[in-house]
Amino acid sequence: MKNILVIGGGFAGVWSAASAVRTARENGIPESELQVTLVSSGDDLVMRPRLYEADPEKMRVPLDRILGPVGVRRIAATVTHIDTAARSVTATGRDGRTDIISYDRLVLATGSQLVQPKLPGAQRMFNVDTLSAAAAFEYHLQRLPEAEPRQGRFTAVVVGAGFTGVEVATEIGGRLKAVADAWGCTDPVRVVLVERADVVGPELGPGPRPHIESALESLGVEQRLGRTVESLTEHEVRLSDGEVIPAATVVWTAGMTASPLTAFIPGERDRLGRLHVDEFLRVVGTSDVYAAGDTAAAMAEEGHTVTQSCQHAMPLGRFAGHNVVADLLGLKQVPFAPEPYGTGLDLGPTGALITMGWDREVQMTGQAAKETKVLINTQLIYPPVDDADALLAQADYAAKPVGEVV
Ligand SMILES: Cc1cc2nc3c(=O)[nH]c(=O)nc-3n(C[C@H](O)[C@H](O)[C@H](O)COP(=O)(O)OP(=O)(O)OC[C@H]3O[C@@H](n4cnc5c(N)ncnc54)[C@H](O)[C@@H]3O)c2cc1C
Incomplete structure (x- = not known):
């Protein structure tokens, strides 16, 4: 045999x-x-x-x-x-x-x-690489309305503007809004896409880029290009240029x-x-x-x-x-x-x-x-x-x- x-x-x-x-x-x-x-x-x-x-x-x-x-x-x-x-x-x-x-x-x-980043607060990041990680992320989103109302409660920072990062960034606004609406929360929904390279979709090439940029723009996704995340806490994210973004949700997609x-x-x-x-x-x-x-x-x-x-x-x-x-x-x-x-x-x-x-x-x-x-x-x-x-x-x-x- x-x-x-x-x-x-x-x-x-x-x-x-x-x-x-x-x-x-x-x-x-x-x-x-x-x-x-x-x-x-x-x-x-x-x-x-x-x-x-x-x-x-x-x-x-x-x-x-x-x-x-x-x-x-x-x-x-x-x-x-x-x-x-x-x-x-x-x-x-x-x-x-x-x-x-x-x-x-x-x-x-x-x-x-996924290659996990080594930076202060990295354990607070979510990802969508495995079923269990995506389920934990979903659970976190569903519980946001129960969190104390504060700036950044419905803000998501997506790290990495490659294939997965772009898909998450264009989808997450709708998911956050659905959760907020279901609970009658009126906090603003904000999505920020952070990318180390100077362009979105660095590996996707110049052909698709204008379409990606126009989708991000029409959805109101903010871009922080040429920057990366330096650290995060439960309530905010610090970028490599010193900007601090109040955000309850950070999703890592890079590497x-x-x-x-x-x-x-x-x-x-x-x-x-x-x-x-x-x-x-x-x-x-x-x-x-x-x-x-x-x-x-x-x-x-x-x-x-x-x-x-x-x-x-x-x-x-x-x-x-x-x-x-x-x-x-x-x-x-x-x-x-x-x-x-x-x-x-x-x-x-x-x-x-x-x-x-x-x-x-x-x-x-x-x-x-x-x-x-x-x-x-x-x-x-x-x-x-x-x-x-x-x-x-x-x-x-x-x-x-x-x-x-x-
Ligand atoms: C969010 C996201 C979006 C994506 N979008 C696209 C897309 O649009 N188009 C596309 O083509 N691809 C996409 N991909 C990539 C695609 O999912 C992977 O390339 C594909 O799943 C690879 O298939 P695989 O069989 O090699 O590995 P996997 O699908 O990862 O399967 C690996 C298997 O090995 C098992 N395993 C791992 N380690 C062990 C171990 N030590 N012992 C026993 N079992 C083990 C796992 O449990 C799993 O069953 C995406 C991936 C992600 C995460």
């Missing part, structure tokens, strides 16, 4: 496991000969791209309803160590029990995490790094901590370890490395799942080849922005783009549940799923 172990129940992990089952079945390999196991800390696929929205607790899909029907064995545990020489991982379950799990091929799909489990895999990493992989997604310098999703620095197209995004995590999973099985069975592996690159940026009540290509040429704006973004966020990134056939059909690395532009 051969064992494929996938670590991580995110977009890359789910599609790796489903794709591995698909390739095994296509080649007539029964479960008694090849077992696919997925180990993940949580019980759900968390829809991370939606965590800036209200009601984040709903942004999840039970893993057993996705992968149970195709016979993937699931272990709910946190992996703390990987021993590539022994081909095993150490995992601790919620009951505190630690187990060693062996594998013949490993897919590391443990995603990425992502690959899962710390990448440190157990020998091999080179890029500046985001992602493992270098070959065209088949095998970690360079290893024989049995593959990486997919935000842990993998795969080449998307000539000269471009994949982004830490669902758009790339899903196909990376499909290709990795196929390739581990092909590797074990001596079948033909397929080089990673994603769909053309595109992005969809939510701009709150003003609409959204859809771009195509690595220069992010704007294709669609306003409410038309918003409809596409909503379709992506509420349907296209959701895998089928309770339906083995639909899941395996979508798990095909060669399929061209419509709308994987997120």
